[in-house]
Amino acid sequence: MSDRPVHELIKELSLVLVQLSDKVLENFFNALHAVKHQDEQSARRIRLVDDEIDAAEVRLEERCLAFLALQQPVARDLRTICHQL
Structure with missing residues (x-):
């Protein structure tokens, strides 16, 4: 991810x-x-957009998993993430 503060990364993912x-x-x-x-x-256009949405969802999930693995957020950070979902 980056060396930015955890709260900035959470805000970006949100x-x-x-x-x-x-x-x-x-x-x-x-x-x-x-x-x-x-x-x-x-x-037909809607189906194409749906495929784009699916790909974007996968990218977001990958970013979230990388965040969890690399940043090792504390419990408060995890509650913030869950609250925003």
Whole structure:
């Protein structure tokens, strides 16, 4: 990861999670719209975005695991992480 303070790393991971959540929500509403209007072209784009979301989720999980392994956060840090999820 880096030599930055643990709280900065937690904040960064939290921000990435929020951004990913926003993308999931947007894609969900786009999917509802595509179904309602039977828009096959939009449905294909939504599937591509879903693949991007899946890849981003894997990258985030890898970053979280690296954080846990390399930073060895104390219990308070872990509670902060869990609280934000």
